[in-house]
Structures are given as structure tokens and as C-alpha cells.
Amino acid sequence: MKRKKGQFTSSKVNPKGRESGSASLNGTPNDSQLENSCTHCDTSSKSKPMLRNGSAPTSPTTSCNVCELTWANKMMQTKTTVHPEKRIGHVPGVDVGQQFGTRAEIVATGLHGNWSSGIDCMSTSYANMDKYKSYTYPLAVSMVLSWQYEDVADNGYDVVYSSQGGSNLKGSLRGGYLALKNNVDQHVPVRLIRSHISKERDSMQRWFYTYDGLYKVVRYWAEKCTSGFTVFKFGLKRLEGQPPLTINQATYYEGHIPKSIAELRGLVCEDITGGQEAIPIPATNLIDDPPAPPTGYKYVKSNEVAENVKIPIRVSRCGCEGTCTDPSICSCAKLNGADFPYVRTGGGRLVEAKSVVYECGLKCGCKDSCVNRTSQQGIKYRLEVFRTPKKGWAVRSWDFIPAGSFICEYAGKLMRTKDIDNTIENNYIFDIDCLQTMNGLEGRERRIEESPSPVRPHIKTNVKKLEPEYCVDAGPIGNVGRFINHSCDPNLFVQCVLSSHLNIKLARVMLFAAENIPPLQELACDYGYPVGSVLDADGNVKEMACHCGASICRGRLF
Numbered sequence: 001m002k003r004k005k006g007q008f009t010s011s012k013v014n015p016k017g018r019e020s021g022s023a024s025l026n027g028t029p030n031d032s033q034l035e036n037s038c039t040h041c042d043t044s045s046k047s048k049p050m051l052r053n054g055s056a057p058t059s060p061t062t063s064c065n066v067c068e069l070t071w072a073n074k075m076m077q078t079k080t081t082v083h084p085e086k087r088i089g090h091v092p093g094v095d096v097g098q099q100f101g102t103r104a105e106i107v108a109t110g111l112h113g114n115w116s117s118g119i120d121c122m123s124t125s126y127a128n129m130d131k132y133k134s135y136t137y138p139l140a141v142s143m144v145l146s147w148q149y150e151d152v153a154d155n156g157y158d159v160v161y162s163s164q165g166g167s168n169l170k171g172s173l174r175g176g177y178l179a180l181k182n183n184v185d186q187h188v189p190v191r192l193i194r195s196h197i198s199k200e201r202d203s204m205q206r207w208f209y210t211y212d213g214l215y216k217v218v219r220y221w222a223e224k225c226t227s228g229f230t231v232f233k234f235g236l237k238r239l240e241g242q243p244p245l246t247i248n249q250a251t252y253y254e255g256h257i258p259k260s261i262a263e264l265r266g267l268v269c270e271d272i273t274g275g276q277e278a279i280p281i282p283a284t285n286l287i288d289d290p291p292a293p294p295t296g297y298k299y300v301k302s303n304e305v306a307e308n309v310k311i312p313i314r315v316s317r318c319g320c321e322g323t324c325t326d327p328s329i330c331s332c333a334k335l336n337g338a339d340f341p342y343v344r345t346g347g348g349r350l351v352e353a354k355s356v357v358y359e360c361g362l363k364c365g366c367k368d369s370c371v372n373r374t375s376q377q378g379i380k381y382r383l384e385v386f387r388t389p390k391k392g393w394a395v396r397s398w399d400f401i402p403a404g405s406f407i408c409e410y411a412g413k414l415m416r417t418k419d420i421d422n423t424i425e426n427n428y429i430f431d432i433d434c435l436q437t438m439n440g441l442e443g444r445e446r447r448i449e450e451s452p453s454p455v456r457p458h459i460k461t462n463v464k465k466l467e468p469e470y471c472v473d474a475g476p477i478g479n480v481g482r483f484i485n486h487s488c489d490p491n492l493f494v495q496c497v498l499s500s501h502l503n504i505k506l507a508r509v510m511l512f513a514a515e516n517i518p519p520l521q522e523l524a525c526d527y528g529y530p531v532g533s534v535l536d537a538d539g540n541v542k543e544m545a546c547h548c549g550a551s552i553c554r555g556r557l558f
């Protein structure tokens with residue numbers, strides 16, 4: 001079945017993994033039977049329990065006999081826990097529960113008790129136990145929802161789950177499907193785990209799972225599916241009172257997110273900024289022996305201006321107070337085409353890449369916290385500079401970064417391009433190139449072939465027609481931006497920003513997130529070199545192999 005835009009890509013758990021549909025004996029009941037029962041179970045004969053939210057229960061004492069206690073017992077009995085190093089699903093913003101890497105891990109942690117089946121059940125043996133005898137078994141405790149079957153529909157809150165095939169069902173429900181029917185009849189909800197496929201930059205596909213809360217199994221029916229078989233279908237509805245679903249934000253990361261600099265492996269510098277940035281930026285090196293920190297430059301937070309470069313002063317100002325809110329009044333919004341370039345969400349996010357972003361300037365009436373000063377407010381994510389085997393230093397974030405977020409400026413020495421010392425190789429020169437961005441494809445798109453490179457070594461390119469007048473040289477002095485590498489499938493984009501003056505030739509070079517970026521993923525932008533554009537001193541085309549690792553890597557940086 002085709003999925004609607006905005007939903008997850010379909011997932012393909014090994015079909016064998018869902019074949020049996022049989023109930024399993026998982027978890028032994030806890031002796032401390034609860035007198036209270038569950039609103040989730042919706043049975044009036046039972047007294048009122050506490051309504052849990054969608055996150056993993058921590059104590060069985062607040063849980064329902066059937067829909068919570070069993071699961072909580074399993075959690076307590078399990079001997080294996082997911083080591084943080086191995087925990088690889090992540091849903092930012094709202095904690096929707098445990099996040100897992102493999103089916104084995106969701107079984108190991110007890111969230112789902114059956115390795116081979118997508119439906120985990122309490123079997124008929126529970127009927128012999130006093131505290132569970134009022135139920136008809138099997139009863140489904142949890143189910144893993146994937147997209148291997150046709151005729152499955154899922155809009156997040158309402159799910160239609162289909163039994164597989166049909167020939168083996170012989171008109172009656174068995175195993176997990178019988179359990180789901182019993183859930184319907186007895187108003188017992190089931191835990192829903194969704195499997196997702198990761199969109200990895202290295203083109204490897206990996207699975208991860210999110211626990212998405214309790215769903216009521218509202219009905220079941222038999223239906224002829226598109227392959228001609230009759231299948232049983234189950235309609236599920238997410239119970240109210242749980243945290244909002246965030247599956248559309250589920251992202252994948254691998255590795256352990258450090259809680260503090262002290263626990264970093266290979267730490268070679270606690271803060272490369274020397275206290276200049278509001279958030280320290282540590283450097284780690286697990287590659288070199290002996291490990292060494294980045295050297296050969298001085299950290300500067302913002303541009304130092306060469307003596308022969310005169311920065312104009314902007315006389316125009318907006319008359320807003322506090323924060324600019326009304327684009328019909330704010331003159332800075334008007335410069336941006338009658339609207340603000342940023343939305344307030346998440347501390348300011350760029351709505352779309354633009355030729356130039358006009359922020360409020362020194363003389364504007366608004367405060368420093370105005371949303372139209374987003375890039376002036378500095379780095380807000382916990383960045384780390386780390387050593388790579390083939391690309392030298394690189395940058396990553398410990399935090400999830402939403403698309404459109406400001407990452408950092410590309411800061412160094414603001415100088416005239418003609419003053420670059422051609423006798424020294426310099427891999428840190430960034431041409432200030434608003435004109436190119438304007439003539440090109442609105443920044444977010446890959447730069448057009450014939451354009452000059454935005455970052456280039458200190459070697460002349462064979463493209464001269466748009467030679468920018470000014471550049472930022474982050475070689476001898478620079479900020480964290482100088483460590484950001486090139487990727488042929490970048491997660492950052494370059495945005496020229498003007499605030500204290502309006503000369504586009506001297507715009508500041510800012511880096512923004514082009515997409516939602518999971519923690520620990522290397523931050524990289526497209527340097528935009530047309531292949532063959534870099535020449536050596538003798539005029540021969542110079543080549544540099546690209547090690548970005550993207551599936552669409554062009555193979556060469558230039």
C-alpha cells in the first residue's frame with residue numbers, strides 16, 4: 001500500500017518473524033496483585049486505576065493487572081538491559097519511551113516478549129491463576145507494527161492492522177490474532193511498537209523501534225484483500241491522555257551521547273573556544289597516536305576585519321520594540337520580502353534558504369533576543385570537534401538539530417580576495433558569494449556547475465567571471481566553522497546574512513541545518529567545487545578525493 005506523504009517509509013521485518021502469530025508464555029505474574037484495575041481495560045466491574053502516560057512504566061504498583069502489570073513484571077524480570085551504546089532509536093522532544101536498535105533488544109528489555117512473533121500474548125495458562133482468571137486468553141500485550149503487509153493503514157492515531165495471508169486461518173482466528181479479538185471483546189488495550197528504517201548517510205539500512213503507547217483494539221472483521229485472500233483486520237485507536245505522538249520526528253543515531261565533557265573518550269581539549277562561546281566545544285581524537293588537539297590557528301568567535309577592508313554602517317533601522325512581530329510594520333521584515341525569514345519555534349528557525357537574509361541591525365529598536373537576530377545569538381547546540389581517519393577534523397552535535405536551525409558562522413579574517421597569499425596552501429578560504437547564491441538556486445539547492453567555489457584552497461580556479469571581492473580566511477584564525485567538512489549530500493547549507501550594513505559583498509557567511517539532524521551525525525556542507533575547477537600553480541587541474549561517505553558521493557572534492 002502506498003503511504004501518505006509525511007508518514008514513515010514502509011518497513012520490512014523478515015516475514016518469517018511474523019509467521020506464527022502464536023501466543024508465547026512471557027512474564028510470570030507478580031504476587032502483589034493490584035486491587036485497582038485499568039481505565040484502559042475499560043471494564044466497569046473493576047475499580048479505577050491510574051492512567052499511565054505512554055512512556056515506559058517504572059513500577060508495577062501503579063499498573064493494571066492485565067495491560068500494565070504483566071509488562072512491568074517482564075521489565076523487572078529481564079536480566080538484560082540495553083546498554084546506552086547500543087540504544088539507537090531517538091525521538092526528540094517528547095520521551096515516548098524506550099528506544100531500541102534491534103528486535104532482540106526490544107525483546108531483551110521486555111517491551112515486546114516474543115522474538116519470532118509480531119504479537120506478544122498472555123497465553124491461556126494465565127487463566128489458571130486467580131488474579132487473571134476473569135479474562136479469556138490469549139490476550140495481546142504488545143504488537144510490532146511494520147509495513148510488510150498490504151492493506152495496512154496507519155495515520156499514527158488510527159491503525160488498521162491486517163493478519164497475513166489467509167489460507168492458514170481457515171476461517172477462524174488463531175494465536176496472536178485470536179488474542180487481538182479477545183482484546184476487542186474484553187476492552188484490553190495493547191502496546192504498539194513501530195519499526196522504522198533508518199535513513200543512513202552511509203546508505204546502510206538499519207531498523208529501529210519506537211514505543212508509541214497504548215492502543216485500544218476497537219474492532220475486527222474479515223475482508224478480502226487485494227491478493228484475493230481473506231484476511232482478518234483489526235482497527236486500533238490510540239488511547240487519549242498519552243504524550244503526543246512524535247513518530248514523524250523519529251530519527252536514528254548510533255553511539256552514546258555524552259552527558260558531560262568529562263566522560264568523552266579521547267578528549268584532547270575541553271574547550272577549543274577558550275571560553276569565548278557560551279557553550280564549550282570539546283575536541284576528541286581517537287585516531288592519532290599520540291592523540292593531539294587541533295593546532296595551527298587561533299580561535300576567534302567572530303570575524304576580524306583586515307585593515308584595508310572598510311565595513312559600511314547601516315543607517316536604516318526598524319522601530320520595533322522588544323521583538324519584531326509585525327512584518328507589515330518592521331522595516332527589516334520588508335527587506336526580506338515583507339516577512340520574517342525566521343519562525344520563532346525552537347529559538348528561531350530559518351523558513352527557507354534565501355539569497356540574503358536581512359536581520360535587524362545595531363540601531364534597530366528590538367532587543368538582542370529578537371527572532372530576527374537569530375544568527376547573532378550564537379551557537380546553541382553542544383558541538384564537538386572530532387578527528388576522522390581520512391578528513392582531518394570534523395564537527396558533530398550532541399543535540400538533535402531541527403531543520404532550519406542556525407549552527408554557526410564561518411568566521412575568520414575578513415579580507416580582500418586579491419590579498420590572499422598565493423604562496424601558501426590554505427584550505428580554509430571561503431568566498432563571500434551572495435551574488436552566486438542569488439544567481440544560483442536559492443542556496444538550498446546544489447550550486448550550479450559553472451559557479452565559482454564557495455570554499456576553495458588557496459589556488460586559483462578556472463572560473464573567473466564571478467570572482468568575489470571578499471573572502472573569509474579561517475586558516476590562521478577562525479571559529480568552529482573552519483572544521484566543518486564537505487559532503488556531497490550535505491546536512492547544512494550556507495546562508496549569507498546582513499545585519500549591521502547592507503553591502504552584499506561583505507555579507508556574513510552562516511551555516512544552517514538543511515534537514516533534521518540526529519545527534520552525533522557529522523555536520524557537513526557542500527563546498528560546491530565544480531570538478532576540475534581547481535588548478536595547481538602550473539595550471540594543471542588538481543584533484544582531491546572526497547571521503548564524505550554519502551551514497552551519492554561524487555568521488556572528488558574538486
Ligand SMILES: C[S@@+](CC[C@H](N)C(=O)[O-])C[C@H]1O[C@@H](n2cnc3c(N)ncnc32)[C@H](O)[C@@H]1O
Nearest residue numbers: 391392393427428482483484485486546547548
Ligand atoms: C575547511 S577545512 C575542514 C576541516 C578540516 N578537515 C580540518 O582538519 O581542519 C577543508 C579541508 O578539509 C578536508 N576535507 C573536508 N571535507 C572533505 C571530504 N569530504 N573528503 C576529504 N577531505 C575533506 C580537505 O582537506 C579540505 O581541504
